[in-house]
Amino acid sequence: MNGQLLAAAPMEGLTTAVFRRLHHQYFGGTDLYYIPFITPTVEPKFTDRHLKELSPEVNAGIPVVPQLLSNRSADFIWAAKALQDLGYKEVNLNLGCPSGTVVAKGKGSGFLRDLYALERFLDEIFSAGIDIPISIKTRLGWANTEEFGDILNLYKKYPLSLLIVHMRLKTDQYKGEVRKEALLEHLDEIPFPLGVNGDMITTADMIDFSKTFRDPKMLMVGRALMADPALFRKYKGGPAASLEEIKNFTTALFDAYTEAFQNRRNAMMRMKEFWFFQANLFEENPKAFKNIFKSKTEEDFLAAIEEIEAGRPLTDARFGWKKPL
Ligand SMILES: Cc1cc2nc3c(=O)[nH]c(=O)nc-3n(C[C@H](O)[C@H](O)[C@H](O)COP(=O)(O)O)c2cc1C
Known part of the structure; x- marks a missing residue:
């Protein structure tokens, strides 16, 4: 686990600037x-909306990496610069x-359906004089894990600084088991530092993934870090x-969203997503x-939370959001 990085997955509406700042302050470990x-x-x-997440001021002192979603190389290139x-x-x-709206435009996992277009895009962005490392967060394919071989062969043509794999297909959405075998099958061929992602819930899962994928450079966790904000701290030996x-x-999160939105009701909606x-x-x-x-x-919302909290924090979070395929 030497030099292994623990990363909070990007999650729209959840791992916002507000969350990142407070999570870093209250729990650390990430x-x-x-x-x-x-x-x-x-x-x-960048628009004002973009800058609410991207500006150096809102991220001061917090280790963050920006992510771009695009299939137009010109747009990616100006933004990366x-x-x-x-x-x-x-x-x-x-x-x-x-x-649906993203893949319909050929972006995100929608780009994995057109490897010719993706190759042109990658050719262009990797020869555009972008001086910071470019990493990729990918799924295994669109509808079949067999696609991953070709996808990986394409990535291998470029000097990715890191390849993060969410071990699902586009057609899986967020359902079913993660497809570890599909990544394992190609593990020896991956020439870049590897990040693994998908359904690590407990520190035991993190240890297990670490072993299975032979000490990958990065463990990336999304939803389970919302369930258990101390997950990474625990993995590093903390309480x-x-x-x-x-x-x-x-409470701090609710107040900070209220401040950010200038609206308690909207902040409560956001807190429901978190809860x-x-x-x-x-x-x-x-x-x-x-x-x-x-x-x-707000009264009813806080009463419901109080009732939940009467159940005391568990040692490990439950995988309550699991959905069958
Ligand atoms: C609400 C939500 C928003 C997400 N937003 C993004 C995003 O902006 N970029 C991205 O690469 N993945 C996004 N994801 C996927 C997660 O980063 C992650 O790959 C996925 O949740 C699987 O990891 P987990 O099981 O640890 O949550 C999102 C997932 C969820 C549930």
């Missing part, structure tokens, strides 16, 4: 936070997003989250869990 994807526009300038000017040390290309820590952290995962650090309580999402007033 070596890198990947910023949820930014789609660069044709006009070569602008990120370089902002002081970033890595830019990540999103080749995994399975959302589990106490109830008081969870209370302080989630969808956070509730899994407590004993199962289906009624209280439902009440979180049914609640219309």
